[in-house]
Amino acid sequence: DAKTTQPPSMDCAEGRAANLPCNHSTISGNEYVYWYRQIHSQGPQYIIHGLKNNETNEMASLIITEDRKSSTLILPHATLRDTAVYYCIVEYGGATNKLIFGTGTLLAVQP
Amino acid sequence: NAGVTQTPKFQVLKTGQSMTLQCAQDMNHEYMSWYRQDPGMGLRLIHYSVGAGITDQGEVPNGYNVSRSTTEDFPLRLLSAAPSQTSVYFCASSYSRVASIDEQYFGPGTRLTVT
Numbered sequence: 422d423a424k425t426t427q428p429p430s431m432d433c434a435e436g437r438a439a440n441l442p443c444n445h446s447t448i449s450g451n452e453y454v455y456w457y458r459q460i461h462s463q464g465p466q467y468i469i470h471g472l473k474n475n476e477t478n479e480m481a482s483l484i485i486t487e488d489r490k491s492s493t494l495i496l497p498h499a500t501l502r503d504t505a506v507y508y509c510i511v512e513y514g515g516a517t518n519k520l521i522f523g524t525g526t527l528l529a530v531q532p
Numbered sequence: 533n534a535g536v537t538q539t540p541k542f543q544v545l546k547t548g549q550s551m552t553l554q555c556a557q558d559m560n561h562e563y564m565s566w567y568r569q570d571p572g573m574g575l576r577l578i579h580y581s582v583g584a585g586i587t588d589q590g591e592v593p594n595g596y597n598v599s600r601s602t603t604e605d606f607p608l609r610l611l612s613a614a615p616s617q618t619s620v621y622f623c624a625s626s627y628s629r630v631a632s633i634d635e636q637y638f639g640p641g642t643r644l645t646v647t
Contacts, residue, residue: 457636464536464622464638465575508574519565519590520636522574 424448424511430527433503439496441526443509446490452511454485455520456494460505465522468494468507499530533558536639538623544645545613553608553642555623563629564606565636568592568619575622581606582629613646620644 426444433439455470508525565580577590581600628634
């Protein structure tokens with residue numbers, strides 16, 4: 422079973438920041454938070470992952486709360502091409518790469 | 533690099549037929565896996581491989597076989613197709629078997645319909 426809870430859908434205006442929440446209240450100390458997205462039936466695409474520190478790359482920022490029970494993926498300037506299903510995944514970092522995908526959040530970026 | 537390639541893109545089978553879905557990667561990745569995605573659902577892991585000659589079962593392995601004779605290729609075989617296997621199949625690969633070290637790269641998918 423997925424270890425995360427995400428809202429089923431969200432809207433965001435083009436050019437604004439998109440903040441996608443994820444709850445993972447049962448996360449353990451050695452589990453990472455991963456984010457992937459899937460654009461309309463394509464294969465999922467990796468976005469970012471982190472353990473406890475905030476992370477940033479060219480696509481997004483990942484903010485993890487101090488107690489690690491929740492996190493937020495931030496797309497700083499959403500475009501129409503960011504419309505996709507976003508998956509938040511929690512998995513043991515040392516484990517074989519067996520990610521368990523839930524149903525994710527459908528982010529609709531509006532013009 | 534072509535990345536992860538999958539063939540065919542679409543396939544229609546009759547119940548009881550067998551077939552092989554092909555997956556190849558040209559990135560010298562150690563780890564490869566197969567997922568299926570049913571309508572409105574997330575991806576579920578079928579089988580995975582941590583290197584040539586080594587495979588293991590995921591969440592939903594029944595009705596599927598895999599083998600990994602080379603680093604590049606990881607075919608998925610449907611032994612006797614059933615309507616419940618109608619789905620989109622994704623192959624993925626990563627450089628490392630360890631989740632925290634490397635991202636997974638996904639192929640474009642094979643859309644399979646079993647009638």
